[in-house]
Amino acid sequence: MSNETTTSAAAAWSVAASVLTASGVRTVFGLPGDDMYALEAAHEAGIRFVLCRDQRNAVFMATGWAIQSGEVGVAVVGKGPAVTNTVTGLLESAASAAPVLLLSGGTGARHRGSGAFQELDQLAVVAPLVKYAARVDHPDRLLPTLRRALLVARHERGPVYVEIPEHLLCETPLAVPAAPDVSELPHEIVTRGDSAVLETLRSARRPVLLVGGGMRHENGGRDVERLAERLGAAVFSTASGRGSVDEASPYFCGLAGLYTPEQAARLWQETDCVVALGSRLEETATFQWPDTIGRDVPVVQVNMAAADFATAFQGPKALAPAGATVRSWLAQLPAEPADPQWTATVRSVHTELHTAHQELLDGLARSADLHIAEVLRALDTELPADRILVQENGLQDMWSYKYPLYACTSGAGSVVPSEQTSLGFGAAAALGVKLAAPERAVVAFVGDGAFTMAGADLSTAVKNSGGGLLYVVLRNGGYGWLQVQLDQRENPVGDHAFVDPESVGAQAPQIPGLHQVTVWDKESLAADIAQAWQKCAAGEVVVLNVPVRLSDAMFGADVAGGDFPQIAGSGDE
Structure with missing residues (x-):
């Protein structure tokens, strides 16, 4: 016990606040339950509690925090209807692959099934929308459950849920960790020189790079722009991938799918290889793609989770962090584009887009x-x-x-x-x-x-x-x-x-x-x-x-x- 301290007031929420603090959380969003123990525990732990008027907005705020920071966003609510109010927020964070932890209150064990005030099977409501859902019924399970939830949110990139029932509030004081629970991903990926992915990239003469939301916080060294220059590739972004690449790059040609600029549509017709970095290839991203893509034209996909691969498209898949994977490719690809004419076409489209943009604004000014x-x-x-x-x-x-x-x-x-x-x-x-x-x-x-x-x-x-x-x-x-x-x-x-x-x-x-x-x-x-x-x-x-x-x-x-x-x-x- 030399590495631990204990707490007595509202023990479960105090432990939760301590785990969050040890994980680097300094801000949470939400509307606490009637007992105010979550608010008290956050205050005592030095965590900023942003009091919201609407639980859905609280999860939206936590999701915005997570998308911008790359860290886990945390929302705290009461029980019953407070939890159902968060469902739309959880749906959004799940689809955005945003690491969000939702903590809620819950009906105590001895009162379940008795028609207790605001009683609800909250796990059944929330579980389909999250990567991990758990209700803690014994004080010994609170600490490991919270640790697991944070690990899943952080590394599987999605929302998680932990319910803290009322009966834990008066249990024996729980052990509080004095040090953070540290977990790390490998910093570097080494792609075999004879891998199917590299063979596909080396064979491509008219490649297109598609940057998705999974590249957020993965392109700090501007490796995607370097890869585009190395391959002579057009760069497109999904809507959620915006901000991951510098759109001033002469290789950038706009958003993909539904949002593809008219001038850039021909690049999708003529490409012989699509490289999707951190994208699930959802409907808006692939809207109006030629039938050849994914059939005659390979689609290389790089994602952290196998469930994120779009298996309707043929082509090699890499299960790895997109940023580290791109760096490994740069070390093994030729120094010059395979087809200088394709490179010239890509840069020409970029120029056409900006010319049309100025013409639009000039026309509107009149x-x-x-x-x-x-x-x-x-x-x-x-x-x-x-x-x-x-x-x-x-x-x-x-x-x-x-x-x-x-x-x-x-x-x-x-x-x-x-x-x-x-x-x-x-x-x-x-x-x-x-x-x-x-x-x-x-x-x-x-x-x-x-x-x-x-x-x-x-x-x-x-x-x-x-x-x-x-x-x-x-x-x-x-x-x-x-x-x-x-x-x-x-x-x-x-x-x-x-x-x-x-x-x-x-x-x-x-x-x-x-x-x-x-x-x-x-x-x-x-x-x-x-x-x-x-x-x-x-x-x-x-x-x-x-x-x-x-x-x-x-x-x-x-x-x-x-x-x-x-x-x-x-x-x-």
Whole structure:
């Protein structure tokens, strides 16, 4: 016992707080149970407890923290309906492969099955959405259970759940670890020179690299850019992979799948090898890929978990960290591209994208109306270069997915929803991102529908962010994506509407410490954004209200309600 100390008050939560502290956790998000023991234990352990108004938002915030920091985000809630309120957040963190630990209360063992207050089989609710779920019924199992949960979250990259029932609160004091439980991954990977992966790469003459969310925090040495130069390869990113590569690279040609720029589509038609780094190759990432890819054209996949491989595509697979794997390839690949003409084509597409981008902005400048594209351009001009854009996935905030209209150049960051596109994720996650990167500007680029969903915790952001947090709210009067779907129907459906034109000019609720700016026309845009950022830099949370027209949408009828209705938007704005 020489390496341990003990605690007596609310023993189980004290142990949990000690384990979190030993693991480096300094901030948790949530809404504690009625007994307040979780809050007390966090306070005594020196852990910052960000008190949220909505449990779903708490998990969104923890997920934003995890995506930005690469470390485990922690959410703490009560029992019963408090747990069911977290389900959407767990769904989002699971699809984002974000390491999140959810701790909850629970009904004590002797009262289960008796109709106890807020009694629920919480394991049955949560288990399908997490990598690991456990209920601790004996004090001796709490410490190893928490350690296992943290290991799984950290190394299997996903949410985990631990339930701490009420009867543990009055058990015999539990041992508390004095030192952290350290675990490490291998720092280097050595790929055999005769491996199928390297043979495929050496044979490729027209390669494409696809960077997914699994490359977050894996490309600090810019090895992907070096690999692209070595192979002469085009580089694309999934939405969740943005920020992993410098989009100023002359080899970068935009986002993949649903978001592929028109000028870059031919690269996917002509490639003879696709290399997917840290991507599950979900539907949006592979949308409109030629049938040849994965059949005649091999797809090399690198992932940490076998379950993340897309087995519908033929090609060799490497079960390993993507960053270390790329470094091992660089040591064994030829120094020059196999086909200089392909390299020239790739660089030409990159130039074409930027030329078209400038032509778009020049054309919009001649219009009297304010366009969302111009808002993004002004944000790029007025905000610090290392800003982090936290996005939603609705009808109009998807303009931020259009490269190079918005680009993650060196130093800039991006946090986007997963394939689930949970409504309100970006608006709530922005606070978690800000707390994980307190020295950087964080911009939530969201529709008014998503902003309203997360609005319960606007006061939480004001109290906890420390400033430097800007919400750009595109106000079209409600749920623009659903309104587009409704308007495209041949036959009307009653007198229903998803947008209210009268609320386009609305503002956020007035909260002490919240500053608001409304952009009414393009002449004032630059000054309005400069004013908003000046307030942010001075320590305030700012809402920039931007009234927009429903017609100013990135996708037209070919996607909205057409070929891709089920995942092109989440219904916000």
